[in-house]
Amino acid sequence: xxxKIGELAKATGTKVETVRYYERIGxxxxxxxxxxxxxxxxxxxxxxxxxxxxxxxLGFDIADIRSLLDLADQPERxxxxxDRIASGHLRAVEDKIARLVLLREELNRxxxxxxxxxxxxxxxxxxxxxxxxxxxxxxxx
Amino acid sequence: xxxKIGELAKATGTKVETVRYYERIGxxxxxxxxxxxxxxxxxxxxxxxxxxxxxxxLGFDIADIRSLLDLADQPERxxxxxDRIASGHLRAVEDKIARLVLLREELNRxxxxxxxxxxxxxxxxxxxxxxxxxxxxxxxx
DNA sequence: ATGCACCCTGTAGCTGCTACAGGGTCAAGA
DNA sequence: TCTTGACCCTGTAGCAGCTACAGGGTGCAT
Numbered sequence: 048x049x050x051k052i053g054e055l056a057k058a059t060g061t062k063v064e065t066v067r068y069y070e071r072i073g074x075x076x077x078x079x080x081x082x083x084x085x086x087x088x089x090x091x092x093x094x095x096x097x098x099x100x101x102x103x104x105l106g107f108d109i110a111d112i113r114s115l116l117d118l119a120d121q122p123e124r125x126x127x128x129x130d131r132i133a134s135g136h137l138r139a140v141e142d143k144i145a146r147l148v149l150l151r152e153e154l155n156r157x158x159x160x161x162x163x164x165x166x167x168x169x170x171x172x173x174x175x176x177x178x179x180x181x182x183x184x185x186x187x188x
Numbered sequence: 189x190x191x192k193i194g195e196l197a198k199a200t201g202t203k204v205e206t207v208r209y210y211e212r213i214g215x216x217x218x219x220x221x222x223x224x225x226x227x228x229x230x231x232x233x234x235x236x237x238x239x240x241x242x243x244x245x246l247g248f249d250i251a252d253i254r255s256l257l258d259l260a261d262q263p264e265r266x267x268x269x270x271d272r273i274a275s276g277h278l279r280a281v282e283d284k285i286a287r288l289v290l291l292r293e294e295l296n297r298x299x300x301x302x303x304x305x306x307x308x309x310x311x312x313x314x315x316x317x318x319x320x321x322x323x324x325x326x327x328x329x
Numbered sequence: 330a331t332g333c334a335c336c337c338t339g340t341a342g343c344t345g346c347t348a349c350a351g352g353g354t355c356a357a358g359a
Numbered sequence: 360t361c362t363t364g365a366c367c368c369t370g371t372a373g374c375a376g377c378t379a380c381a382g383g384g385t386g387c388a389t
Contacts, residue, residue, distance in 0.1 A: 094317065097317070098316050098317050101315075101316050101317075101318070102316050105291060105294060105295060105298075105316075106288075106291050115312075115313065115316060118307050118310075118313060119307065119313045119316070119317060121307060122306060122307050122308030123306055123307070123308065124306060124307045125305075125306060125307070126302060126304055126305050126306060126307050126309075126310035126312070126313075127304065128307075129302070129307060129310050129312040129313055130299065130302050130304075130310075130312060133295060133298060133299050133302075133312050134299055136295065137292065137295040137296065137299060140288055140291055140292050140295060141292060143288055144285060144288045144289060144292065147281055147284055147285045147288070148285060150246060150247050150281055151278065151281050151282060151285065153246060154246060154274060154277065154278040154281060155278065157246075157274060158271065158274050158275055158278060161267060161270070161271050161274075163267055163268065163271075164266075164267050165263060165264055165265060165266060165267060166259050166260065166262060166263050166264070166265045166266070166267050166269075166270060167263030167264065168267075169259075169267040169270050169271075171256075171267070171270040171271060171274050172256065172259060172260045172267075172270055174242075175239050175242050175243050175246075175256060175260070176235065176238070176239050176242075176260060177242070
């Protein structure tokens with residue numbers, strides 16, 4: 048009657064192993080078993096897993112998803128908790144972007160200085176080997 | 189005479205365990221040992237580790253750093269190899285930024301729709317639970 | 330009876346470290 | 360000489376979030 052794990056996986060764009068993993072870590076509730084010991088999933092499981100997958104695609108980590116699922120189960124609770132989790136994640140994403148943008152600039156600078164030729168006078172290798180750059184984070188602050 | 193591991197670590201802003209890890213995976217050449225079985229590092233090790241740390245700070249992975257170190261050891265080789273590695277990494281960084289920017293927008297939209305109140309009508313939770321969004325990547329492409 | 334697609338459990342691997350446990354070494358001080 | 364304490368050693372397990380086996384069982388069709 049219920050969905051088999053492969054069907055659930057296909058319906059949500061998840062790998063079978065990942066579904067089992069979510070169950071093992073307690074993110075997805077245990078499924079009933081058939082007489083042959085196959086997992087048998089309900090539409091509620093489908094919703095649950097869709098929620099998880101969507102949150103994962105948005106970059107939420109497992110701990111956050113646990114909290115969000117908890118909240119989703121208690122409709123009377125204050126939305127502020129969900130807001131806090133999402134905003135915290137947004138800030139983390141913004142931080143990551145900022146760090147990557149700096150990185151991109153530094154890489155661009157490095158690559159832009161490479162005028163071809165042999166490794167012996169390659170600016171890329173030189174930059175990486177440069178002593179004065181090696182601990183700029185420590186020297187600077 | 190040479191540097192002890194703690195001294196090398198301090199001089200490069202690395203943890204002692206990390207230095208041992210780099211040696212174990214063959215990224216940093218083995219050090220001589222003292223009579224008491226302590227590792228004894230040379231200035232060449234210091235240069236080598238500084239190179240590694242700088243490349244790591246720029247986000248290069250271990251495999252790339254291995255290649256870059258290889259290149260740095262062969263000054264007669266064509267710089268294009270170094271350029272290829274660096275440019276490939278740059279592209280990966282740009283990809284990551286692009287994906288995170290999309291993520292940021294989606295998170296912003298989601299959070300912006302939250303008008304407070306109870307979880308029961310929280311747009312954040314609703315968005316995550318929304319079926320139509322759950323496999324948009326499949327549906328759309 | 331046989332083949333095949335699917336399911337099961339358990340465990341190891343991925344990246345780049347980090348953090349122990351349980352010991353040994355070495356220089357300084359009492 | 361003994362002891363303290365900072366350092367060093369090896370080996371192994373843990374983090375996140377899966378992924379990929381090995382080695383077996385189930386269920387349906389032929």
